[in-house]
Amino acid sequence: MAQIRDIKSGRVGEPSREPTPRRLAAIVAGDISGYSRLMQIDEEGTHNRVKRLERDLIEPTIREHHGRLVKTTGDGFIAIFDSPVEAVRSSIVIQQNVVGRNASLPKHHWIEYRIGVNLGDVIIETDDVYGDGVNIATRLEGIAHPGEVYISGGIYEQIKHKLVCGYESLGDRKVKNITEPVRVYRVLPDPSALNERRNWRERILALLLLLALLIIAGGTLWYTLGQPRKATEQASAPAPVSSPAEAPKAPAPAAKQRATPAQPAPTVAPTQQQAAPQPEPSPAPKPAPSPAPQQAAPLPPPASPSPATPAAQPTTPAAASVREPEMISLRGGSFAMGSNEDASEKPVRQVTVKPFAMGKFPVSVREWNACAAAKACGFTASGKDDAPVANVSWSDAKQYVAWLAETTRKPYRLPSEAEWEYAARGGTQTKFWWGDQLQPGMVNCKNCSDIPAIDQPVKVGSLKPNPFGLFDMGGAVDQWVEDCWHRNYQGAPADGSAWVENACPSHVIRSGSWRKDSDYARTSSRGSYDTNVRYPTHGFRVALSP
Secondary structure (H helix, E strand, O other), rough: OOEEEEEOOOOOOOOOOOOOEEEEEEEEEEOOHHHHHHHHHHHHHHHHHHHHHHHHHHHHHHHHHOEEEEOOOOEEEEEEEEEEHHHHHHHHHHHHHHHHHHHOOHHHOOOEEEEEEEEEEEEEEOOOOEEEEHHHHHHHHHHHOOOOEEEEEEHHHHHOOOOOOOEEEEEEEEOOOOOOEEEEEEEEEOOOHHOOOOHHHHHHHHHHHHHHHHHHHHHHHHHHHHHHHHHHHHHHHHHHHHHHHHHHOOHHHHHHHHHOOOOOOOOOOOOOOOOOOOOOOOOOOOOOOOOOOOOOOOOOOOOOOOOOOEEEEEEEEHHHHHOOOOOOEEEOEEEOOOOOOOOOHHEEEEEEEEOOEEOOOOOOHHHHHHHOOOOOOOOOOOOOOOEEEEEEEHHHHHHHHHHHHHOOOOEEOOOOOHHHHHHHHOOOOOOOOOOOOOOOOOOOOOOOOOOOOOOOOOOOOOOOOOOOOOOOEEEEOOEEEEEEEEOOOOOOOOOOOOOOOOOEEEEEEEEEOOOOOHHOOOOOOOEEEEOOOOOOHHHHHHEOOO
8 A cells, every 4th residue: 555645744654454544524724924933033932822822722713613633733733624614614713813812912923824724535543634635735725825714626615605704716726746726715704805915916917917908809809890780680679668767657757757846966968869778798797888878868866765766667578577676766967076084085086977777775685586596696695585685796796787687678787986976975975975973773884773783784775765765875785886996096087987997806895784884884985805706795786877
């Protein structure tokens, strides 16, 4: 029988005459970053601190999550778990507790672990574990950044919808002494964890973008040459309903609305151009400027919380079973976007938004699951039907609006960041839409009201609407918008359109959530997250071009 060498300790297992016991396990490998440097600074002190960490944190945490600490290696440890979920959960707990213990120390004295987690069939002995499964876990630990947890594709597939955390795909990695490339993911216990690595990723992506532009140029030429034929086909198709305000029963109420004095907000006069039908949506993410067809007459903004725009009758048999989101028509206008509260919200600038309609509520679990039932959305959401859907990536949100647009033959889409802030402000320029001070009953956020902390935001429509009649424009769930992430507004468009590029790696989120404090619920607050990564507090609402 061939001997098996453990790459971490260099030990060689002696051949056994009995059948070798094997089992499938989740292996956690941890190692201290910069251990040799720490020992040079304070050998005895570092040794004692590491032993205390093992005794007071690592061993108890592994045991509490139903794992077994197989061995320690001076500057690291190896543990095994029956459950991949518990393996990753214990790794996150260890990392978060180590951060707390480092808080009172100078940075050059910090003890920081790198952790790798893999699922594999391994040989387990009393005081050691062997096999490629262990080797891969230690290789993942070796490429992890200090304070982070890297997992293999096998672990990811087992836990992707079961833990309150996010994941960033790092692609396939070739690791030493392993024949096949390993799919690697970084675990993101909080959205802010990704921003720490944003700088170097943007430099790499800039180089990749140069190569992608060559391919895109060829694709654009092909698409342009194919447009005349597609335009001819569309011209022969039945004319779609251009906006929800054109429903069969809408003329009388519409006339009444036009007779009502509008708020004194400046507006942009639309052209007399008929709205064009929404093109056939593509499931592949291809960020591009959001369609903004114009209508024959401006839509008046509500002067106070108003009922949603009536939905038009379904135009296809498939649309008959679709419950369209309730929409609020907004007249558009100019407003001061941004604030001086944070560097990402500067510079404050004047932006003009064209007329559009915004979802009265964030998309609910019930609405999302209609898309999932049609096999057009990637997963079935859990939770109460009337709560906002969560754990949605930007790409997931794009799948939903593409399905909704195709099914209803209306130009549903994600709002631009400018449209979102215009709608959230409700005609105000204060910190929150109701003023500069937090008030109870206005927002579903952490410690913002007497609503108890739960695992899901409160149902849509539970709190007060803003002056435009929109609910949860702050708190509840973080909301995706169309725009790619940029560090500030320098160079941003002033016409209310989305700020996009091809294949941008992250997109903007607004609103804050029920698990974040009130600062995130400010109307100007903004953040970002990876385009294809789901996170438990992320949801969205839809917009509609007139």
